[in-house]
Amino acid sequence: MAILSKEEAKQILEKVISFSTADSLEASLSGSGRGNIRYARNSVSTSGFNDDISLGVTANFGKKSASSTINEFDDESLKKVVNRAEELAKLAPENPEFMEPLGPQEYKESKTYFQSTADISPEYRAEVAKNSIGPAKNKDVTAAGYLEDSTGFSSIMNSKGLFAYSQESELEFTVTMRTNDGTGSGWVTRDYNDVNQFNAEEASSIALEKAIKSREAKAIEPGKYTVILEPAAGAQLLGNMLYNMGARQADEGRSFLSKKGGGTKIGEKIVDERVNIYSDPFNELVPANGWSGDGLARERTSWIENGVVKNMSYGRYWAQKQGVEPVPEPANGIMVGGDATTEELIKSTKRGILVTRLWYIRAVDPQTLLYTGLTRDGTFYIENGKIKHPIKNMRFNESPIIMLNNLEELGQQQRINGNLIPVMKIRDFTFTSLSDAV
Secondary structure, three states: OOOOOHHHHHHHHHHHHHOOOOOEEEEEEEEEEEEEEEEEOOEEEEEEEEEEEEEEEEEEEOOEEEEEEEOOOOHHHHHHHHHHHHHHHHHOOOOOOOOOOOOOOOOOOOOOOOHHHHOOOHHHHHHHHHHHHHHHHHOOEEEEEEEEEEEEEEEEEEOOOOEEEEEEEEEEEEEEEEEOOOOOEEEEEEEEOOHHHOOHHHHHHHHHHHHHHOOOOEOOOOOEEEEEEOHHHHHHHHHHHHOOOEHHHHHOOOOOOEOOOOOEOOOOEOOOOOOOEEEOOOOOOOOOOOEOOOOOEOOOEEEEEOOEEOOOEEOHHHHHHHOOOOEOOOOOOEEOOOOEOHHHHHHOOOEEEEEEEEEEEEEEEOOOOEEEEEEEEEEEEEEOOEEEEEEOOEEEEEOHHHHHHOEEEEEEEEEEOOEEEEEEEEEEEEEEEEOOOO
């Protein structure tokens, strides 16, 4: 029962709405089936499959609201969850920012579901682990990885006539390779909606090669360096910028988009003019749901265009307060890249550092988007256009705003966690200390 068709979901939600006596009712119904396999120390440790389906109901009386959830779908259970939400809503305090549910909306369909992913079998998952573990063993390396595949649906309905439904499928894979002498580490991540785009052996070979090449890393002095950030390294810093572009935070002076003395930086150039970032739920490489959680339709939205802030996200309450149309938060992030490969960017670098990934990232100053964190799983020193040797990991202090103002060159895009991120060559990236962690 975990994956319901559009008609099956609609029938349940219509029944839920019919049981309500509230001023308005909102209901969400979703389900998923998830398979996985995990391996460590070159051996499978766990594997399995689970499915789940749940219904959430929010009842509104005036500006009073309350929610209740359930995972039983007979009539009595549906009545019970509606009654519980209504009883709690009558006891709740008024919400001064309450917004009436949306009426009917029109949605464009995004291709987020692939039957190929839904058909993944336990045998396929075992083959993925085999294609990762086998090559690692042959090179005196230990692999630890995780594959999860999922299919699911999401649907919402309210008493004002809104109904939305979508199906999605996804595969996520990560593997860490460690040399058995304990001195080298490599890592890779992959995610797709369509499993036919995934090659476990190819992905694992990248992590394996980095592990071998990163053995016996040397220490270099912290400081400002030209860096080549592979897409996985740049993705989290860019995401921390994109998903903090809310108008309310900016208007209230709590954001990197707030201006001193009041106002926002909308329409202002804040980064290099080569930076273009947008979201598009209908992009074929990174498709996403065409509607947000409150039922707003998503469209392609430009956030930064030629270095200029073009849009900020507006929730429905804040949009009404400011007299503008609401703008949903992005469902994905797409940064326009260039044609250069990582290898070509390395060749054009006299001295610099290649960074595979960043982790343990923490905010230092939200208003400047200053973050700190560490490199890991493959950090290399570049000299005269070639990788000279692996280096020890380092702590960085950097802001994506400063980083994108120090842009030297953009390379090819790669899908990372549902986003499209280019490899980036950045000058004067700040490293503050060494780390002995491999």
